[in-house]
Amino acid sequence: MLKDVKTGNDVTIIEPVNLYGCKLCDDVFVGPFVEIQNNVVIKSKTRIQSHTFICSNTTIESNCFIGHGVMFINDKFKKGKLAKWGEWDTTHIDEGVKIGSNATILPVFICKGTTIGAGAVVTKDILEPGVYAGNPARLQK
Amino acid sequence: MLKDVKTGNDVTIIEPVNLYGCKLCDDVFVGPFVEIQNNVVIKSKTRIQSHTFICSNTTIESNCFIGHGVMFINDKFKKGKLAKWGEWDTTHIDEGVKIGSNATILPVFICKGTTIGAGAVVTKDILEPGVYAGNPARLQK
Amino acid sequence: MLKDVKTGNDVTIIEPVNLYGCKLCDDVFVGPFVEIQNNVVIKSKTRIQSHTFICSNTTIESNCFIGHGVMFINDKFKKGKLAKWGEWDTTHIDEGVKIGSNATILPVFICKGTTIGAGAVVTKDILEPGVYAGNPARLQK
Numbered sequence: 001m002l003k004d005v006k007t008g009n010d011v012t013i014i015e016p017v018n019l020y021g022c023k024l025c026d027d028v029f030v031g032p033f034v035e036i037q038n039n040v041v042i043k044s045k046t047r048i049q050s051h052t053f054i055c056s057n058t059t060i061e062s063n064c065f066i067g068h069g070v071m072f073i074n075d076k077f078k079k080g081k082l083a084k085w086g087e088w089d090t091t092h093i094d095e096g097v098k099i100g101s102n103a104t105i106l107p108v109f110i111c112k113g114t115t116i117g118a119g120a121v122v123t124k125d126i127l128e129p130g131v132y133a134g135n136p137a138r139l140q141k
Numbered sequence: 142m143l144k145d146v147k148t149g150n151d152v153t154i155i156e157p158v159n160l161y162g163c164k165l166c167d168d169v170f171v172g173p174f175v176e177i178q179n180n181v182v183i184k185s186k187t188r189i190q191s192h193t194f195i196c197s198n199t200t201i202e203s204n205c206f207i208g209h210g211v212m213f214i215n216d217k218f219k220k221g222k223l224a225k226w227g228e229w230d231t232t233h234i235d236e237g238v239k240i241g242s243n244a245t246i247l248p249v250f251i252c253k254g255t256t257i258g259a260g261a262v263v264t265k266d267i268l269e270p271g272v273y274a275g276n277p278a279r280l281q282k
Numbered sequence: 283m284l285k286d287v288k289t290g291n292d293v294t295i296i297e298p299v300n301l302y303g304c305k306l307c308d309d310v311f312v313g314p315f316v317e318i319q320n321n322v323v324i325k326s327k328t329r330i331q332s333h334t335f336i337c338s339n340t341t342i343e344s345n346c347f348i349g350h351g352v353m354f355i356n357d358k359f360k361k362g363k364l365a366k367w368g369e370w371d372t373t374h375i376d377e378g379v380k381i382g383s384n385a386t387i388l389p390v391f392i393c394k395g396t397t398i399g400a401g402a403v404v405t406k407d408i409l410e411p412g413v414y415a416g417n418p419a420r421l422q423k
Contacts, residue, residue: 014300016157016174016298018155018173018174018191031317032300032317033174033192033298033300033315033317033333035172035173035174035191035192035209049335050300050317050335051174051192051210051315051317051333051335051351051353053190053191053192053209053210053242055209065364067353067355068317068335068353069192069210069243069333069335069351069353071192071208071209071210071242071243071259071260073208073241073242073259077239077241077256077272080239080254080256080272082206082239098359098362098364100355100359100386101335101353101355101386102243102351102353102384102386102403104241104242104243104259104260106259113362115359115362117403118353118355118386118388118403119353119386119403119417120417121243121258121259121260131359131362133418134417134418135260135261135275135276135417136274136275157298157315159296159314159315159332174315174333176313176314176315176332176333176350192315192333192351194331194332194333194350194351194383210333210351210384212333212349212350212351212383212384212400212401214349214382214383214400218380218382218397218413221380221395221397221413223347223380243384245382245383245384245400245401247400262384262399262400262401276401276402276416276417277415277416
């Protein structure tokens with residue numbers, strides 16, 4: 001189902017999906033079984049693969065690849081409590097970032113030139129380009 | 142699809158889902174792309190977010206928050222074999238527990254006052270309240 | 283949706299699914315919210331549980347159990363780049379292997395007699411039978 005979704009040119013969406021209140025720019029691809037919430041912007045040529053969930057307050061720049069079953073998060077359960085309605089954190093994925101399947105992305109910034117390994121759990125901002133993997137995700141050397 | 146699902150008042154279910162033989166009490170929320178099997182009880186005001194799978198023999202008490210893409214398990218492949226039909230283990234999540242997205246929950250008990258971090262793999266009973274994270278999940282100090 | 287899917291006898295598929303260009307042999311079970319891409323062969327009596335994604339160039343032998351939310355991968359983002367179209371890696375799961383829910387399977391071979399724990403991230407070929415768990419997955423002793 002699509003509700004209040006703004007789409008650019010040549011956007012591909014494979015149903016079934018649950019998208020609402022989000023913006024998909026030119027040439028974006030969205031696979032099946034994806035949910036994207038409101039206040040999300042997906043920039044041009046970025047691919048969102050199947051089974052992925054993108055929460056409110058997430059911006060993904062252009063030419064990114066978001067794998068299958070990736071879960072974005074905007075509530076860190078601070079002090080063991082749910083965030084109040086509308087007080088969720090924000091996530092920003094910079095241009096060309098690749099995120100492997102089954103990765104978990106806490107509310108962070110991930111800089112250009114970064115690859116996140118499959119199954120990684122990203123708990124902090126990533127400011128140094130490279131390959132990050134593991135739980136919690138660490139720079140691989 | 143819903144088959145043999147007992148629902149209380151003000152239950153919200155976002156299709157598509159696959160729910161059968163389960164009981165959803167008052168004010169329960171179930172997001173899209175969720176499967177809930179038979180012999181599951183979800184108590185009042187608990188939220189089950191998108192992409193989550195809840196297996197047979199699971200009881201989730203009231204006011205819990207189960208994140209996106211959480212997988213519950215009732216077969217530990219003892220001795221490398223599948224459990225015989227009907228001989229699955231049980232899971233019990235106590236009142237108000239919060240489980241982060243992409244967490245994996247083996248057949249365990251999780252006590253009141255517990256928060257499970259995103260991407261955690263819970264392999265043992267949790268009897269001491271706190272925040273647990275990692276693979277396997279450990280108490281964070 | 284099914285497109286160009288070859289099925290043997292007594293195959294069970296629980297909709298909604300997204301299957302294309304794959305072959306499902308006799309007595310295969312496919313749960314809901316599953317995607318299987320082209321150039322995939324699932325041999326007889328193997329079960330693919332809900333929320334699982336099986337990528338191109340994967341062969342799963344007979345009598346395997348693939349849990350819920352398992353993500354298969356055919357692109358290791360070598361040198362931080364996406365594989366070129368059609369140059370994806372291959373995965374081969376040997377007879378009777380059991381893979382736990384929320385596991386992540388990089389393009390590897392997994393030998394007969396192996397059990398992969400729930401939430402494990404398999405990054406290398408597995409040539410020695412046993413139980414593997416963790417991120418990255420290691421033989422449990």
